Amino acid sequence: MAETADISAEAAHEFLFLTDRDQGRRTIVQTHDVRKVYRMGALEVQALRGVTLTILEGEFLAIMGPSGSGKSTFFNMIGGLDKPSGGKVAIDEVDIAQLDAYELAWLRCRKIGYIFQTFNLIPVMTCLENVMLPMTFAGVTGDEALLRAIDILKQVGLGHRLTHRPSQMSGGQQQRIAIARALANRPAIILADEPTANLDMRTGQEIIDLLVSLCRGLKVTVICATHDMKMLDRCDRVVWIRDGRCDRIEERAHIDITVGALSHE
Numbered sequence: 001m002a003e004t005a006d007i008s009a010e011a012a013h014e015f016l017f018l019t020d021r022d023q024g025r026r027t028i029v030q031t032h033d034v035r036k037v038y039r040m041g042a043l044e045v046q047a048l049r050g051v052t053l054t055i056l057e058g059e060f061l062a063i064m065g066p067s068g069s070g071k072s073t074f075f076n077m078i079g080g081l082d083k084p085s086g087g088k089v090a091i092d093e094v095d096i097a098q099l100d101a102y103e104l105a106w107l108r109c110r111k112i113g114y115i116f117q118t119f120n121l122i123p124v125m126t127c128l129e130n131v132m133l134p135m136t137f138a139g140v141t142g143d144e145a146l147l148r149a150i151d152i153l154k155q156v157g158l159g160h161r162l163t164h165r166p167s168q169m170s171g172g173q174q175q176r177i178a179i180a181r182a183l184a185n186r187p188a189i190i191l192a193d194e195p196t197a198n199l200d201m202r203t204g205q206e207i208i209d210l211l212v213s214l215c216r217g218l219k220v221t222v223i224c225a226t227h228d229m230k231m232l233d234r235c236d237r238v239v240w241i242r243d244g245r246c247d248r249i250e251e252r253a254h255i256d257i258t259v260g261a262l263s264h265e
């Protein structure tokens with residue numbers, strides 16, 4: 001009898017959980033049993049051992065896990081930068097394995113903006129030129145690209161540094177250029193791999209705040225692979241990855257508890 005009561009309580013929770021989260025929100029990324037095996041001669045590394053995850057449009061998701069747990073590998077799978085050894089990744093309900101080279105290039109150029117730990121800016125280009133480059137790839141040129149780049153750079157707080165080169169700017173400013181570049185083609189998804197790992201505590205916090213404000217203001221979906229605990233405080237959900245597997249997924253309310261517990265440690 002007790003067992004029956006437990007099961008129905010669980011089912012009720014599951015029902016509430018689903019209706020709560022799905023209110024008017026679309027799935028933008030769906031992974032199903034994603035696996036990745038790297039082969040290096042006789043050595044096999046199972047970097048992902050079956051990750052199934054649904055990401056909703058407009059959410060701020062943190063993918064947390066220790067170094068070597070598979071975060072960057074998963075980032076590459078969602079971003080269409082590498083192919084899974086097994087399983088599926090769908091973006092906007094399209095299985096990306098079905099895309100040809102041209103369609104995949106279109107997806108990477110228009111739909112997703114990428115941000116990396118080491119900024120990956122082009123050193124010989126100015127701040128403006130770095131942000132205009134993806135627009136050029138997308139066929140936006142001339143005055144339109146220029147005006148758009150200035151506008152985005154103002155949004156990330158760099159309106160006064162348009163003609164500086166990356167080496168003339170601080171780490172936090174360089175990451176802001178990279179964020180502006182990621183926004184250049186108005187993507188639906190921003191994928192960030194350890195965006196705060198090379199930054200000091202305060203600058204890291206500023207970058208997180210900026211990503212949150214872009215997520216809320218532009219309704220862009222932000223997915224951050226990270227091991228920065230500061231991210232926990234600001235994201236909508238956290239996916240804990242361990243040893244290539246999704247260990248658990250926590251919602252906002254539970255994250256508050258985790259942050260509370262961590263701050264008391």
Ligand code: ADP
Pocket residue numbers: 038039040045046047065066067068069070071072073074
């Ligand atoms: P994280 O980003 O969480 O630090 P990664 O996704 O980079 O983890 O790596 C997961 C595992 O896969 C690690 O054991 C790593 O050594 C291995 N790995 C990652 N990339 C490669 C690669 N290109 N070739 C071989 N092994 C790799």
Ligand code: MG
Pocket residue numbers: 071072073193194
């Ligand atoms: Mg990594």
